[in-house]
Amino acid sequence: MTSRFAVLGAGLMGRLMALSLKRLGYRVDLYDQGGPDGASSAAYAAAAMLSPLAESLDAEPLVVALGQASLRLWPEIIKTLPAPVFFQQEGTLVLWHPQDRDQAVQFDERLSRGQKTGMFDEPHRTLSAVEIETLEPHLGKRFSRALWLPREGQLDNRMLLKALYSGLLEAGVEIHWETAMTPAAVTADWVIDCRGLGSKADWIQIRGVRGEVLRVHSTEVTLTRPIRLLHPRYPLYIAPKPEGHYVVGATQIETEDTSPTSVRSALELLSALYSIHPAFGEARVLEMVSQCRPALPHHLPEIRWAGGRVIEINGLYRHGYLVAPAVLEAGLDLIKRLLDAPIGADWQNQQPWSPIYHLKEAA
Numbered sequence: 632m633t634s635r636f637a638v639l640g641a642g643l644m645g646r647l648m649a650l651s652l653k654r655l656g657y658r659v660d661l662y663d664q665g666g667p668d669g670a671s672s673a674a675y676a677a678a679a680m681l682s683p684l685a686e687s688l689d690a691e692p693l694v695v696a697l698g699q700a701s702l703r704l705w706p707e708i709i710k711t712l713p714a715p716v717f718f719q720q721e722g723t724l725v726l727w728h729p730q731d732r733d734q735a736v737q738f739d740e741r742l743s744r745g746q747k748t749g750m751f752d753e754p755h756r757t758l759s760a761v762e763i764e765t766l767e768p769h770l771g772k773r774f775s776r777a778l779w780l781p782r783e784g785q786l787d788n789r790m791l792l793k794a795l796y797s798g799l800l801e802a803g804v805e806i807h808w809e810t811a812m813t814p815a816a817v818t819a820d821w822v823i824d825c826r827g828l829g830s831k832a833d834w835i836q837i838r839g840v841r842g843e844v845l846r847v848h849s850t851e852v853t854l855t856r857p858i859r860l861l862h863p864r865y866p867l868y869i870a871p872k873p874e875g876h877y878v879v880g881a882t883q884i885e886t887e888d889t890s891p892t893s894v895r896s897a898l899e900l901l902s903a904l905y906s907i908h909p910a911f912g913e914a915r916v917l918e919m920v921s922q923c924r925p926a927l928p929h930h931l932p933e934i935r936w937a938g939g940r941v942i943e944i945n946g947l948y949r950h951g952y953l954v955a956p957a958v959l960e961a962g963l964d965l966i967k968r969l970l971d972a973p974i975g976a977d978w979q980n981q982q983p984w985s986p987i988y989h990l991k992e993a994a
């Protein structure tokens with residue numbers, strides 16, 4: 632008989648997983664405590680930058696490897712969806728103000744070290760003022776140097792969530808909105824727990840890391856690719872989305888508070904935007920969003936299976952979009968191995984299986 636799956640959480644990972652399982656021919660129920668727009672998920676707030684090299688400054692090599700693999704997988708996933716999703720792979724421009732020059736030197740050295748160890752599949756480059764202007768004419772010669780990460784990308788998170796929702800409806804997944812669920816309460820052969828921060832009661836190491844982003848609209852400045860601005864406190868970026876929208880983010884604060892954006896954060900994010908180009912002063916602030924990223928202590932994603940019918944996928948932290956396709960593949964591979972295993976097999980002892988090992992295989 633066809634296995635019946637319950638996927639808990641319809642944020643980024645849950646939507647991808649439910650759709651993939653349904654397309655593989657299983658019966659799938661998807662539960663979320665919120666509604667179809669995904670506003671209760673970290674996925675809704677995110678800038679959806681796909682920047683493995685830029686993230687390598689703070690992230691583990693595994694995240695970089697999963698990110699590079701995922702950059703190749705996203706176009707394949709998007710192609711199968713019934714609605715358009717803005718996806719771009721035009722690189723990232725890393726900029727800094729003169730007072731933050733030392734950070735640029737360190738960043739450059741870190742990237743060069745990564746390059747030597749074969750960690751990156753494409754080298755970064757230093758650009759002159761003329762080269763910066765050629766890439767982004769609206770910046771003119773405001774910056775004398777930049778670092779250029781040519782293969783990085785981004786997508787539009789809200790378009791993706793919508794397109795995945797259409798895909799789920801089209802495929803016939805049974806979706807239960809406004810339904811908070813726990814693995815113990817759900818009846819299914821298998822439970823895939825993708826509740827992000829909502830899994831805290833079952834996975835105590837999960838914590839939330841607050842992030843705030845702004846969405847602005849500008850008719851006066853045109854940037855065509857994401858810009859990272861080196862900053863002493865947290866990585867700041869400006870990600871241009873379709874129709875003159877820009878996502879400016881993101882703060883990173885060790886708290887699970889999801890109350891509205893603070894004045895301090897708004898000031899810092901808007902100052903960063905204004906410092907890139909004063910014409911952003913006339914942009915309109917459309918939205919200020921705050922959400923928590925689901926994180927594990929090692930800041931790596933994990934797929935956890937303890938021998939029962941529940942598989943947990945969590946810890947996507949600030950890299951959910953960056954790594955999701957590769958994590959999805961690893962999760963599907965684990966599910967396949969479990970379904971193919973002979974009944975009663977002492978599965979854990981048959982293989983040197985560990986979540987990280989499993990994800991390393993995917994990368």
Ligand SMILES: Cc1cc2nc3c(=O)[nH]c(=O)nc-3n(C[C@H](O)[C@H](O)[C@H](O)COP(=O)(O)OP(=O)(O)OC[C@H]3O[C@@H](n4cnc5c(N)ncnc54)[C@H](O)[C@@H]3O)c2cc1C
Pocket residue numbers: 639640641642643644645662663664665669671672673674675676677678679680681810811812813825826827828829830841842843844880881921922923924925944945946947948949950951952953954
């Ligand atoms: C401000 C911000 C900026 C970010 N920027 C980026 C970026 O540029 N690039 C990048 O790669 N990543 C970014 N991220 C990270 C990315 O958004 C997350 O890693 C990703 O969304 C995690 O996916 P998830 O599916 O595990 O969790 P979520 O997307 O949070 O989804 C979890 C879902 O579970 C549901 N849920 C919770 N409890 C229950 C329950 N009991 N029953 C049913 N449903 C439940 C929630 O409603 C939610 O829909 C950012 C995150 C934030 C907050």
